[in-house]
Amino acid sequence: DAGVTQSPTHLIKTRGQHVTLRCSPISGHKSVSWYQQVLGQGPQFIFQYYEKEERGRGNFPDRFSARQFPNYSSELNVNALLLGDSALYLCASSLPGQGAGEQYFGPGTRLTVT
Amino acid sequence: GIQVEQSPPDLILQEGANSTLRCNFSDSVNNLQWFHQNPWGQLINLFYIPSGTKQNGRLSATTVATERYSLLYISSSQTTDSGVYFCAVYTGGFKTIFGAGTRLFVKA
Numbered sequence: 023d024a025g026v027t028q029s030p031t032h033l034i035k036t037r038g039q040h041v042t043l044r045c046s047p048i049s050g051h052k053s054v055s056w057y058q059q060v061l062g063q064g065p066q067f068i069f070q071y072y073e074k075e076e077r078g079r080g081n082f083p084d085r086f087s088a089r090q091f092p093n094y095s096s097e098l099n100v101n102a103l104l105l106g107d108s109a110l111y112l113c114a115s116s117l118p119g120q121g122a123g124e125q126y127f128g129p130g131t132r133l134t135v136t
Numbered sequence: 137g138i139q140v141e142q143s144p145p146d147l148i149l150q151e152g153a154n155s156t157l158r159c160n161f162s163d164s165v166n167n168l169q170w171f172h173q174n175p176w177g178q179l180i181n182l183f184y185i186p187s188g189t190k191q192n193g194r195l196s197a198t199t200v201a202t203e204r205y206s207l208l209y210i211s212s213s214q215t216t217d218s219g220v221y222f223c224a225v226y227t228g229g230f231k232t233i234f235g236a237g238t239r240l241f242v243k244a
Contacts, residue, residue: 053234059177064222064234078230110177124184125169125224125232130177 026115026128034134038120043131048116052079054096055125056088057112065112068078071096072106108135138163138227140174142235149213157208157238159223166226168199170208173220173237182208182221213242 027046035041048053053072057065065115070078090096094115100107110130116123139162144236149155159168170182182198183190185206190197199206206223220237227233 026207027177052209057234062234065179065224066234067232070230080231112177112179121166124181126181127171127179132177 026113026126028111028113028128028131030131031129032134034136036136037103037105039103040099040101041103041133043100043111043113043133044095045098045115045128046095047113048126051115051117051126052094053116053123054090054094055114055116056096056098057114058082058107059110059112059130061109071133086125103135105135108133110135137231138165138225138233140223140225140233142221142223142238143164144238145236147241149240151213151215151242152157153213153242154209154211155213155240156163157210157221157240159206159208161204161225163204163227164185166199166228167225168206168226170197170206171224172217173222175219179222182225183214210240213219213240215242216220218242 029044042118056068059065067080070107076080085101087099112126112130113128116125141160143158167186171179185197185199187199187201194211196209222237224234
């Protein structure tokens with residue numbers, strides 16, 4: 023079975039632009055979570071979605087938004103990009119009915135804001 | 137909010153040595169995972185261990201939820217064990233909190 027997939031792999035954007043990152047969960051997984059990992063730090067929780075509804079939100083500004091589609095794939099959107107948004111963005115999926123359950127991570131999207 | 141602390145922050149081992157990594161958390165949690173992050177950034181699942189002890193080859197983990205800590209044991213370390221080890225806890229508020237990680241380097 024395919025693992026969690028993310029696209030694109032790498033992305034370079036300019037300050038002030040908007041970006042959309044995509045994630046496809048493992049087949050059968052209904053929960054998707056997004057994380058931001060700045061170089062040298064642990065991943066920081068951004069959102070958790072389950073059955074297309076937001077269940078949890080971390081301490082990120084409203085410039086960050088997400089949604090989950092009927093096929094359980096998800097998009098993370100970031101508006102008005104800042105230099106500090108440069109990071110590795112990770113998506114994780116987990117089985118339904120277990121809270122976060124055991125999370126499985128995709129390879130990430132490396133975003134560079136110039 | 138809940139605090140997750142990992143120790144030591146950095147660890148250098150000679151190949152074949154054993155090590156213990158620790159994860160302390162400040163409040164009760166619903167579950168706990170250990171991950172190994174490789175140089176390309178991929179987080180690899182090691183253990184899903186809300187409580188008790190599990191073993192997988194040279195690795196084992198123990199979580200004592202009542203005392204709010206978890207330990208990851210690496211025996212007979214190999215150079216391929218190098219990387220960053222994270223623990224992550226899931227709280228009742230639908231949030232997952234990662235520790236800052238332990239950076240392990242195993243010398244040949």
